[in-house]
Amino acid sequence: MDMETDQIHQIDVGNLLAFNPSHRFPSAPSSREELVKECVTEGTKLVQAIADTLFNFPSTETSDGPLVQLPRPTTKLPREKHLPRPKPPTKWEEFALKKGIQKRKKDKIVYDENTDQFKRRHGYDRVNDDNDIPIIEAKASDEPGEDPFAKRLDDKKKRVGKQEKNRLQNLKTAAKAGALPSHVQLAVTALPISGTKTQPQKIGKDALGDVAGLAATSTASGGKFDKKLPGEKPPKKQGKHHKYLPVLPHRGKVDEEKEQTNKVLSKLLSKHSHEILNVGKAINMYNDKKEKKKSGRSDKLKAKKDITKKKPYANKAQ
Amino acid sequence: MMEIRTPKTHKAKRVLEKRAPKLVENGKKTLILHGTKTSATVSSVLMELYRLKKGGAIKYSRRNENIRPFESGGETSLEFFSLKTDCSIFVYGSHSKKRPDNLVLGRMYDHHVYDLIEVGIENFKSLLSFSYDKKIAPHEGSKPFICFTGEGFENVQELKQLKEVLTDLFRGEVVENLNLTGLDRAYICTAVSPTKVFLTHCAIKLKKSGTIVPRIELVEVGPSMDLVIRRNRLPNEGLRKEAMKLSKDKPKKKVKNVDQDDVLGKLGRVYIPEQEVGKIPLPDKSKGVKRERREGKVKKNKEEGSASKKLKESE
Numbered sequence: 001m002d003m004e005t006d007q008i009h010q011i012d013v014g015n016l017l018a019f020n021p022s023h024r025f026p027s028a029p030s031s032r033e034e035l036v037k038e039c040v041t042e043g044t045k046l047v048q049a050i051a052d053t054l055f056n057f058p059s060t061e062t063s064d065g066p067l068v069q070l071p072r073p074t075t076k077l078p079r080e081k082h083l084p085r086p087k088p089p090t091k092w093e094e095f096a097l098k099k100g101i102q103k104r105k106k107d108k109i110v111y112d113e114n115t116d117q118f119k120r121r122h123g124y125d126r127v128n129d130d131n132d133i134p135i136i137e138a139k140a141s142d143e144p145g146e147d148p149f150a151k152r153l154d155d156k157k158k159r160v161g162k163q164e165k166n167r168l169q170n171l172k173t174a175a176k177a178g179a180l181p182s183h184v185q186l187a188v189t190a191l192p193i194s195g196t197k198t199q200p201q202k203i204g205k206d207a208l209g210d211v212a213g214l215a216a217t218s219t220a221s222g223g224k225f226d227k228k229l230p231g232e233k234p235p236k237k238q239g240k241h242h243k244y245l246p247v248l249p250h251r252g253k254v255d256e257e258k259e260q261t262n263k264v265l266s267k268l269l270s271k272h273s274h275e276i277l278n279v280g281k282a283i284n285m286y287n288d289k290k291e292k293k294k295s296g297r298s299d300k301l302k303a304k305k306d307i308t309k310k311k312p313y314a315n316k317a318q
Numbered sequence: 319m320m321e322i323r324t325p326k327t328h329k330a331k332r333v334l335e336k337r338a339p340k341l342v343e344n345g346k347k348t349l350i351l352h353g354t355k356t357s358a359t360v361s362s363v364l365m366e367l368y369r370l371k372k373g374g375a376i377k378y379s380r381r382n383e384n385i386r387p388f389e390s391g392g393e394t395s396l397e398f399f400s401l402k403t404d405c406s407i408f409v410y411g412s413h414s415k416k417r418p419d420n421l422v423l424g425r426m427y428d429h430h431v432y433d434l435i436e437v438g439i440e441n442f443k444s445l446l447s448f449s450y451d452k453k454i455a456p457h458e459g460s461k462p463f464i465c466f467t468g469e470g471f472e473n474v475q476e477l478k479q480l481k482e483v484l485t486d487l488f489r490g491e492v493v494e495n496l497n498l499t500g501l502d503r504a505y506i507c508t509a510v511s512p513t514k515v516f517l518t519h520c521a522i523k524l525k526k527s528g529t530i531v532p533r534i535e536l537v538e539v540g541p542s543m544d545l546v547i548r549r550n551r552l553p554n555e556g557l558r559k560e561a562m563k564l565s566k567d568k569p570k571k572k573v574k575n576v577d578q579d580d581v582l583g584k585l586g587r588v589y590i591p592e593q594e595v596g597k598i599p600l601p602d603k604s605k606g607v608k609r610e611r612r613e614g615k616v617k618k619n620k621e622e623g624s625a626s627k628k629l630k631e632s633e
Contacts, residue, residue: 015489016501019466019481025510032441039467039516040536043506046465047522048534055498055531065499077486078553078561080346080406081339082428168322182338183331185323 009049014073016054018046085179090170130156209233337404341565345491346425349396349405351378353385353412359419359442360411366445366541367409370519373459374490376403385410387422388549393431401429407487417548423483427561433553435479437515437545445519445540454521454537456503461496463522464488468509476547477509484517504536510544518542 010019023042059066089097096103112119112127119127136148174180213235216223223235249255267276325331336344350368352360368377378399386392387410396408406429410422419439425432456462464485470477488505501522508516519540524532553561575587605611 014492015485016461016463017465017485017489018463019471021469021472023467023508024469035510035516036518036538036542039506039508039518040520040538042467042508043465043504043520044534044536046467047463047504047536050463051501051534052531054496054501059498062497065497067495067497070494070496073492075482075485076562077482077489078425078427078432078558079563080343080427082560083563083565084339084341168320171322172320183325183334187321187323188319189321190319 009046011050011053012074013050013053014071015075016050017073017075018050020046082178085177087179087181088173088177090173091166345374345489346407346486347403347405348375348487349378349399349403349408350375351382351385351399351408351410353410354381354383355413356381356411357413357419359439360413360421362444363419363421363439363442363541363543364409364411369445370540371487371490376405387424387431387434388436388551396424397426397429397431400426407483409487420548421545423480423487425483425486427553427557432557432561433479433483433551435476435483435550436548437480438548440544440546442543443541448539450521450537450539454502454523455539456521457500459490460500460502461490461493462488463501463504464507465504466507466509468515470509470512470515471507474509474512475552476550477512477515479550479552480515480545480547481507503540506536513547515545515547516542517545 008020008022010021011017020042025038054068057068059068061067095101106121108120109118110121110127111117119125121127130152133149133152136152138148142148171180171184171186175186180186212232213223216226216235219226228234245256245260247257249258270276325334348367348371350364352364356364364377368375382395384392385395387396396410400406400408406426408422408424408426410424412420412422414420417436417438419442420436421439422434422436424434466481468477471481472478484505484507501524504520504522506516506518506520510516518538519542520536521539523535523537525535527533552558575589577585577587579585
């Protein structure tokens with residue numbers, strides 16, 4: 001009886017699915033309730049058929065209840081995403097394959113000959129650390145004046161840069177084949193501009209602030225009453241920046257104004273003042289001034305001095 | 319200029335790995351949304367569908383005016399949502415004069431529309447209108463039985479597609495082990511005519527029978543509705559073949575520190591770090607935490623309670 005019903009109903013235990021293809025309504029169901037009742041009874045039969053097979057599976061007892069191992073579902077349903085595509089080999093992998101180079105597992109702890117100790121390969125206090133080298137012996141091919149330590153750092157930077165470039169190339173080929181690793185994303189940071197090689201500069205925070213300041217000053221009130229956004233800094237002081245030194249010296253502090261003038265004076269009167277002072281320029285300036293005075297400025301602009309009027313003598317009363 | 323971007327946190331990395339294409343896939347998530355206008359029936363159908371699929375469904379509450387699944391340009395928004403929420407099935411409800419109480423069920427492959435089927439809802443009965451014993455109410459997220467009855471599901475192409483879509487929708491996760499006490503719901507779909515399907519959701523009552531297999535009784539609990547087939551779109555052959563490709567079984571990864579012994583069974587190895595006796599955290603000896611204090615308090619409250627009772631009695 002069970003075998004017959006199994007053959008009549010198509011059962012997929014993996015999905016808990018049952019299908020009865022041989023049912024048809026003999027006549028139009030008389031009422032809604034009749035229809036519903038018939039559907040539920042048919043459904044009950046199907047569920048019973050699935051349960052028959054399910055409860056006869058070997059079950060393991062657990063604290064929550066009997067656990068049964070389901071077979072794989074038999075109905076074919078479309079996948080959600082494509083099958084993962086195989087990764088194309090990287091440049092190094094191709095090279096290694098060609099040359100027959102085998103991968104060798106590296107140990108975490110390596111014996112350091114300099115200190116006769118076992119040290120780790122990477123990380124704090126590692127073997128062959130670049131920073132630990134105290135002395136680099138000069139070779140005949142070395143140029144004088146070249147810093148070998150800086151050269152080592154430079155070489156390392158170049159190596160790292162080359163590696164990054166190669167890594168990017170490998171990822172690009174993988175992305176082309178549709179096999180980019182799931183945690184990596186390639187982002188385009190700038191559009192390729194044909195013609196010029198210079199990349200468009202990213203505007204920084206300060207530049208933006210300056211531009212905003214410029215726009216503000218073009219307003220009628222000079223940007224003083226503009227509403228500021230939260231987080232926007234107040235405008236920088238426009239115009240000349242004067243640093244006024246204190247008139248009276250602070251306790252224990254040097255008189256700064258005096259110091260300033262002394263400095264200038266010492267420079268002028270020093271032995272090498274001719275090096276500081278650009279004599280040629282000074283002469284030119286002096287001559288220009290003189291010529292201007294001689295040629296006389298346009299009298300229309302200057303107020304004429306009335307020689308008939310007498311100046312009151314302020315000090316004569318004494 | 320290209321830049322390599324990798325996730326900076328472990329959580330972000332795990333999310334990306336979860337969403338990546340795999341050999342054995344996760345369960346499909348459902349996206350439930352509605353269009354420009356919805357009637358009361360459609361909104362309640364969508365809400366109840368969401369409740370039935372809680373845990374594997376995402377419901378959007380705003381209306382989406384630019385989604386028209388059957389038009390060529392109207393799917394871009396859907397594909398975008400599918401990408402963002404990682405959902406591969408969507409249910410789109412709408413209502414118009416030409417298509418009253420409309421429901422579009424669709425599936426995605428690689429976040430592009432794979433196939434669509436449009437049904438109309440008739441004779442909808444909400445799950446609130448069913449009265450039943452609350453003890454048999456199905457639990458959230460339990461694996462359902464799915465039953466199809468009727469020759470229409472084999473002969474009519476649209477019904478065949480509907481059968482596949484409904485299986486995908488109600489299936490949930492594919493599991494290896496199933497707890498037999500957790501079987502409490504069933505979806506019954508009957509082909510009433512070549513264009514009409516009656517769908518209902520029932521709870522399962524297991525009754526004692528002579529054998530190990532219990533006797534099944536179904537009680538209607540959930541929403542029930544009639545689905546009338548309207549339009550549909552089948553996937554094109556190439557896409558269908560690609561989506562149905564089966565993956566070859568990968569050999570199971572070796573689990574570390576676990577051995578199988580013929581006599582003793584499954585053996586495991588546990589590595590315990592060296593115990594530094596001087597650094598063991600000492601017990602909390604603060605006054606309020608001591609057991610004697612707590613018990614004393616409980617006793618005191620009891621005595622007080624009984625004392626007040628005595629007073630009352632004496633009065």
